[in-house]
Amino acid sequence: MLAIDQLDLEAGERLAVLGPNGAGKTTLLRLLAGLEAPTTGRVEIDGEPIAGADLELRRRVGYATQRPGLLATTVVRNVELPLRWRGLDGAARRAAALAALERLNIASLADRKALSLSGGEAQRVSLARALAIEPQLLLLDEPAAGLDAEVRRAFFDDLERALGDRATTVVHVSHRAEETLRLADSVAVLTGGAIRQLSDPASVVRQPADVTVARLIGYENVLSARIDGSRQVLIDGAPCGVIATTGPGAATLAAWATAVHVVTPDATPLRATVERISQGPGRWELTLVGSQTLHAHLRFDQHPPSVGDLVGVRIDSTHAVVIRTRPSAPPP
Amino acid sequence: MDAVPEVLGRSALVSLTATAIALALGVPVGTWLALGRRRGRGVLATAVNTGMAIPTVVVGLVVAMLLWRSGPLGDLELIYTLRGMIIAQVLIAGPLVAGITMAGLQALPPELPDQLRALGANTPQLVVRLWIEARVPLLAAAMAGFGHAISEVGSATIVGGNIHGQTQVMTTSIVEQVGKGDFQDALVYAGILLALAFTINAVLTSVQQRAAAWAQS
Numbered sequence: 001m002l003a004i005d006q007l008d009l010e011a012g013e014r015l016a017v018l019g020p021n022g023a024g025k026t027t028l029l030r031l032l033a034g035l036e037a038p039t040t041g042r043v044e045i046d047g048e049p050i051a052g053a054d055l056e057l058r059r060r061v062g063y064a065t066q067r068p069g070l071l072a073t074t075v076v077r078n079v080e081l082p083l084r085w086r087g088l089d090g091a092a093r094r095a096a097a098l099a100a101l102e103r104l105n106i107a108s109l110a111d112r113k114a115l116s117l118s119g120g121e122a123q124r125v126s127l128a129r130a131l132a133i134e135p136q137l138l139l140l141d142e143p144a145a146g147l148d149a150e151v152r153r154a155f156f157d158d159l160e161r162a163l164g165d166r167a168t169t170v171v172h173v174s175h176r177a178e179e180t181l182r183l184a185d186s187v188a189v190l191t192g193g194a195i196r197q198l199s200d201p202a203s204v205v206r207q208p209a210d211v212t213v214a215r216l217i218g219y220e221n222v223l224s225a226r227i228d229g230s231r232q233v234l235i236d237g238a239p240c241g242v243i244a245t246t247g248p249g250a251a252t253l254a255a256w257a258t259a260v261h262v263v264t265p266d267a268t269p270l271r272a273t274v275e276r277i278s279q280g281p282g283r284w285e286l287t288l289v290g291s292q293t294l295h296a297h298l299r300f301d302q303h304p305p306s307v308g309d310l311v312g313v314r315i316d317s318t319h320a321v322v323i324r325t326r327p328s329a330p331p332p
Numbered sequence: 333m334d335a336v337p338e339v340l341g342r343s344a345l346v347s348l349t350a351t352a353i354a355l356a357l358g359v360p361v362g363t364w365l366a367l368g369r370r371r372g373r374g375v376l377a378t379a380v381n382t383g384m385a386i387p388t389v390v391v392g393l394v395v396a397m398l399l400w401r402s403g404p405l406g407d408l409e410l411i412y413t414l415r416g417m418i419i420a421q422v423l424i425a426g427p428l429v430a431g432i433t434m435a436g437l438q439a440l441p442p443e444l445p446d447q448l449r450a451l452g453a454n455t456p457q458l459v460v461r462l463w464i465e466a467r468v469p470l471l472a473a474a475m476a477g478f479g480h481a482i483s484e485v486g487s488a489t490i491v492g493g494n495i496h497g498q499t500q501v502m503t504t505s506i507v508e509q510v511g512k513g514d515f516q517d518a519l520v521y522a523g524i525l526l527a528l529a530f531t532i533n534a535v536l537t538s539v540q541q542r543a544a545a546w547a548q549s
Contacts, residue, residue: 030446033450035446035449035450055452055454058449058452059452061450063447063450063451065443065447065450067441067443067447069441069443069444069447069448071461071464071465072464072465081451081461082451082452082453085451085452085453085454085457086452129451130451133451133452139450
């Protein structure tokens with residue numbers, strides 16, 4: 001269920017909606033596409049309610065879904081189909097369809113059978129079909145969800161290029177922060193059907209509103225903490241090197257793994273035991289266990305400790321953020 | 333006994349007409365059962381599935397009682413006519429067509445109707461596109477409907493009455509020959525009936541398999 005008080009989109013704005021599975025992201029897109037009607041409230045495009053709207057309004061919206069939903073015909077005919085439904089004649093439809101395929105670098109696939117395409121190719125065709133109608137509003141529902149990392153990156157490169165400097169308003173939903181943030185002018189973090197934070201991408205990354213948002217953004221370390229009278233942030237009662245800007249109280253410390261520095265045990269009061277070391281892309285990835293689990297990344301040229309070593313931990317405050325824990329409501 | 337070409341032509345006329353009407357009625361019903369969201373779908377789907385298994389003599393009996401001169405539709409004077417036989421065969425083939433259409437459309441990706449709506453399809457455009465996507469099972473529905481209609485003997489006998497020169501068809505002729513102990517003629521009729529069924533199904537199967545191969549290649 002969605003419970004959104006108000007969400008305004010400017011023409012040409014690119015909104016990323018970030019949320020975990022089941023947060024209501026797809027429901028939001030279905031409401032925007034006019035495929036579902038809200039039980040209360042309304043969804044409007046240019047001031048007109050989309051639910052129950054005439055076809056002309058719905059046809060201003062392009063929608064690319066998680067599954068490409070291609071039909072058992074050629075690629076170019078798949079892309080032509082929505083143009084046919086909009087009454088374009090044969091030559092104009094073919095030209096527009098080929099142009100849309102060209103924008104996504106897949107013009108060479110035009111005469112292929114759509115059901116014989118690879119996952120990445122099929123998603124590009126699905127996107128070309130949504131773009132071919134030159135939509136006023138483009139809805140993207142995790143369009144690269146089923147693709148491996150490399151194909152996904154290439155897909156978003158092509159998407160970014162295809163959108164170019166067009167004035168199309170875009171709503172892109174995903175549970176992957178890195179994908180949603182790269183296309184966005186603004187980010188809405190959606191959990192449990194409600195918007196937890198709505199701001200520009202940099203603010204969401206640098207100052208997540210709460211623990212849930214911090215986890216969704218991808219902070220590897222989200223730790224229970226306490227701020228003491230001298231504004232030092234304490235992890236398990238030991239200062240970690242971060243100074244808070246607010247007064248004493250319970251807090252959460254969100255820190256990137258690159259902000260967690262491993263030092264000698266006598267250099268800092270915060271200590272942990274090395275539980276696991278593995279090689280990541282261009283780095284060592286360490287799992288450190290005290291009363292809470294921490295994740296640290298070291299460059300390959302840094303000598304890693306051994307599993308079982310007791311180490312000191314210091315957290316770099318420039319890559320960490322203190323989130324004040326909201327006091328729980330008093331019992332009635 | 334009528335000449336073979338006359339009986340064969342009558343059989344083909346009755347069964348092809350009944351199949352065409354069964355498709356015209358059964359495909360929309362099956363489509364509504366697959367895509368509709370209104371109440372009553374479950375009951376109708378059960379009725380359709382039951383209709384697929386009803387013995388043809390039972391259909392013949394019910395239709396004959398309705399069309400009997402003293403029955404509720406007796407004034408239409410359809411008993412012992414080709415039209416009456418066609419009505420009975422529509423009731424035999426219709427549930428089969430509706431049931432296979434429903435199953436064929438339900439086998440499509442469940443998100444496809446919404447995806448087509450999101451691309452801007454109105455309801456007729458949506459339904460036609462889904463029929464095109466489900467063309468292989470829809471052709472199977474046509475073949476099954478025709479096969480059921482041309483091969484049935486129960487309703488043809490009861491509703492048509494096997495009247496020479498008027499309502500005798502291949503299946504009722506075979507029954508008549510066997511009744512007279514003339515197995516040779518019965519076998520000739522059976523062979524011709526099989527050839528007719530084979531020819532029509534061969535054409536439909538060829539279209540169906542080309543459609544399937546085209547989509548997957």
